[in-house]
Amino acid sequence: MKTLKTIDSIFNKIEGALLIFLLLVMLFMAFGQVVLRNISSGGFVWGDILLRHLVLWIGFLGAALATSGERHINIDILTRYLPERLKGAVAALSNVFAAVVCFLLFRASLTFIEFEITNKNTVFSGIPSWYAQIIIPVGYGLLAFHFMVRAILDAGKALQKGAAV
Secondary structure, three states: OOHHHHHHHHHHHHHHHHEEEEHHHHHHHHHHHHHHHHHHHOOOOOOHHHHHHHHHHHHHHHHHHHHHOOOOOOOOOHHHOOHHHHHHHHHHHHHHHHHHHHHHHOOOOHHHHHHHHOOOOEEOEEEEEEHHHHHHHHHHHHHHHHHHHHHHHHHHHHHHHOOOO
């Protein structure tokens, strides 16, 4: 369990640092676009495309970080009325289900990336679109990983409290 928590913590630090970096890039790029449009009636032609893809990256990295900290959106109406000893088991099963869904989306997004590579789609000026969209399978992979970590930790807590998993 301790090793799993350490690995999860390392992923959190990397995700957090990347998230801050991308947010700063996005902030300066958006500010630069506004300034350039007001000064020279133009801006970077590729700026808006980059900003759109940065939103995608920030969304997936933020979701992974939120999942790791159990701050993701969930419906907890069922767990409110369960006995305390069953809450961990239900949380573990819920996290396993979410991990399976994220894994299936991971596999589907790999197919999407393969399609983008095969068709040689570009974002702008010959840059392959899959460079910007690779965050989709990476993001779903991170989500699946974090949900499984949460499931294992919740199952451990449930077993300590004496609930059947």
